[in-house]
Amino acid sequence: MLKKHTKQEQAFIQKVRQTAGKAINQYQMIEADDKVMVAVSGGKDSLALLEILSNRRKGLPIDYELHAAHIITEDVPYQIDVDWLQSFCTELNVTLHLVTTRANLETAGKKKPCFACSRNRRKELFKLTHSLGIKTLAFGHHLDDAVETLVMNMAQHANISSIPASLNMFENKLKVIRPLTLLTNEEMKNYATLQGFQSLKRECPYEDHTIRLKARRIIDQMTSINPKARINIFNSMKKIDFEYLP
Numbered sequence: 195m196l197k198k199h200t201k202q203e204q205a206f207i208q209k210v211r212q213t214a215g216k217a218i219n220q221y222q223m224i225e226a227d228d229k230v231m232v233a234v235s236g237g238k239d240s241l242a243l244l245e246i247l248s249n250r251r252k253g254l255p256i257d258y259e260l261h262a263a264h265i266i267t268e269d270v271p272y273q274i275d276v277d278w279l280q281s282f283c284t285e286l287n288v289t290l291h292l293v294t295t296r297a298n299l300e301t302a303g304k305k306k307p308c309f310a311c312s313r314n315r316r317k318e319l320f321k322l323t324h325s326l327g328i329k330t331l332a333f334g335h336h337l338d339d340a341v342e343t344l345v346m347n348m349a350q351h352a353n354i355s356s357i358p359a360s361l362n363m364f365e366n367k368l369k370v371i372r373p374l375t376l377l378t379n380e381e382m383k384n385y386a387t388l389q390g391f392q393s394l395k396r397e398c399p400y401e402d403h404t405i406r407l408k409a410r411r412i413i414d415q416m417t418s419i420n421p422k423a424r425i426n427i428f429n430s431m432k433k434i435d436f437e438y439l440p
């Protein structure tokens with residue numbers, strides 16, 4: 195897995211790690227002695243997140259406990275190479291928790307399979323963290339996910355909302371954090387390639403990214419107005435001029 199990097203590549207790796215660190219500090223995501231669970235799908239982002247959080251412990255005056263969780267949904271034909279994930283976690287000195295569950299899609303009613311499956315996965319992650327006394331749960335969403343969700347929510351639900359960088363839930367019993375919030379998909383893709391992370395995810399036959407892909411395409415087009423459009427849309431969520439809104 196270890197690759198030899200040029201100076202330029204090392205600088206990029208460092209920049210990505212620092213940007214994740216900036217988000218962690220800015221949103222006060224992790225404090226000394228916290229127990230943090232990283233939700234790992236097997237995709238490039240959550241693998242990178244786990245590695246970044248593990249690596250970060252080395253250079254900090256504070257320490258925190260790191261765990262990884264992967265949810266296996268039995269009745270959805272999407273499996274990852276669990277042995278590889280286990281060895282990845284062992285190398286990072288992180289305990290991997292595997293949970294096997296069922297999405298029961300046949301009883302999901304009108305809900306789309308993807309929705310039912312991810313809702314069930316979140317429930318399992320909440321149950322697991324609670325049972326282990328872990329109060330911080332980290333997801334691998336990045337800046338592009340947040341911008342796409344904003345555009346989708348505006349177009350579909352007529353509201354301005356997205357994916358929060360940090361969210362207290364269940365009367366502060368759990369904090370959901372997204373340390374990759376300030377990093378773009380492009381940056382994460384390059385990071386994963388440089389680090390040699392193989393995406394373990396296999397295509398799920400139910401997966402439906404149609405709307406998200408459309409939103410992504412629209413945001414891509416907006417970069418012809420301004421190359422920084424994606425980042426500007428993200429930053430506009432933090433700078434709302436209520437006086438100049440209807």
Ligand SMILES: Nc1ncnc2c1ncn2[C@@H]1O[C@H](COP(=O)(O)OP(=O)(O)OP(=O)(O)O)[C@@H](O)[C@H]1O
Pocket residue numbers: 232233234235236237238239240241263264265266315332333334335395
């Ligand atoms: N099976 C799973 N087990 C644990 N966590 C998961 C699982 N699937 C998704 N997650 C978490 O939810 C986040 C978003 O899920 P999504 O399916 O959009 O990820 P992805 O883009 O396919 O994979 P990744 O974000 O890891 O590259 C992931 O980054 C990960 O933190």
